[in-house]
Amino acid sequence: MGSTENTRDLSTDLMEDLPFLRRYARALTGAQDTGDRYAMATLEAIVADPSSVSDDPTTKIGLFRIFHGIWSSSGSPSADEGENTDLLEVRAQWRLAKLTANTREALLLHTVEGFGFEAIARIMDASQSEAEELVSRAMSEMGDMVAGNILIIEDEGIIAMDLKSIVTDMGHSVTDVARTRDDAIAKGKAKVPDLILADIQLADKSSGIDAVNALLEDLGDRPVIFITAFPERLLTGERPEPAFLITKPYSEDQVRAAVSQAMFFATTERMGVDA
Template identity: 35%
Template sequence: MTSLPDAELMQALPYARRYARALAGSQAAGDAMVAGALRAGLPELPGRLALYAGVTRLAGTEAPPGRLSALERQLLLLTSLEELDVEEAARVVGVEQAEAQRLLEQARQNLREATATDVLIIEDEPVIAMDLRMLVQRCGHRVVGVASSETEAVRLANERPTGLILADVNLGRGGDGINAVRRIMQSVKVPVIFVTAYPERLLTAEEVEPAFIMSKPFDPLTLAISTYQAVTAGQMPID
């Protein structure tokens, strides 16, 4: 077992929370998993890898219904959402690098065959909104609307059947993405992914926070695994 220096541990905690929340499907379950990993003691790995490994060990081999196994989900999240290389991800989950590579290739194929859903995008920047629309469609999903403000987001969510919301946190003069989702959740219950350039600000565990968070900028694979995980494992995103 290892004991990370306090400064290194504090720096790694937000990213361990993001990974755990994405695995568990909610803020509460993910944060509890991180706390449990710390109580149980961390394996002998450097820095963030030790925390990721502790969370992975507690997550176990059970996975929500879907095309991906627990190990495939873990490897995809580690390499896409957390941006580890294959060798680092293999060390975290405890398999050989060649096996990790094989599982990742299999998981990516399974992602391409995953069931599509209807996505509402909440984004106030027109160019970014257009980018998101193209990425969502490239992942095989359908875009049911693009909202640039809280008011428009609430209206569209109530007017159009939605299977997933992809929301920017900062909507400029249009309001706040988290507030928009809170209002939507009063009448519509769907998984949500929040997009922000500063994810660490939403991963302090000091208040109610999102379960699924993607950093800007991101690539199609990160969006694909995040949408898959949110739809299949997601619970209420915020209270």
């Protein structure tokens, strides 16, 4: 009975934590399908040997630790390489090659996924001081490397001002701030952004997702970061999902990390979700 209960508890924990591993994996790779393949390989490894996470403080830490081992050994830090690699992906690879190893991972684990330095050290098989240094270095290296023009789609004035302050402090320019779907489409076409930072629920009950889809159809692919109070609604694996997603209430470090990360990639897929 005990073994059966333990198996059930592990399965339950894994299913609860999987959406957040998938978010992390997509943020690293810049693409849903590539990130999901890494996440699936992680699950398969744990299913094959459940004891591999038995010594971890939590199942979530064990899940991310196994993922990191697979990720580190693959030697492929971005989406599929080969003849179909486009210019944007080549540029991303060039930027990635200039970063200190493991800095992006540590930064995302800390700022987006909310792990403390002790947990990051466990996940990455490093000391706590090394984990702290990796996060600090990531902030510096990524912040200095990529800058661009950002469209903010946010209906709450205070939040919009806060987001604008954060990204301009990072060295980016804000092309405009929009409060509704139609407003966002008009402003996005008038001043074409390099990146879109969008809330999902807008002032007139319109959808930030719809606004982004319309803009991407007209302007072409570009990185998008969605902000939502209900990330689990977008992390189902049943349909196209955002590669970059932060949760309300957010911290300044989360926004900084997501913006820096998103600027490396332009593989955003059209969303088809109601959230």
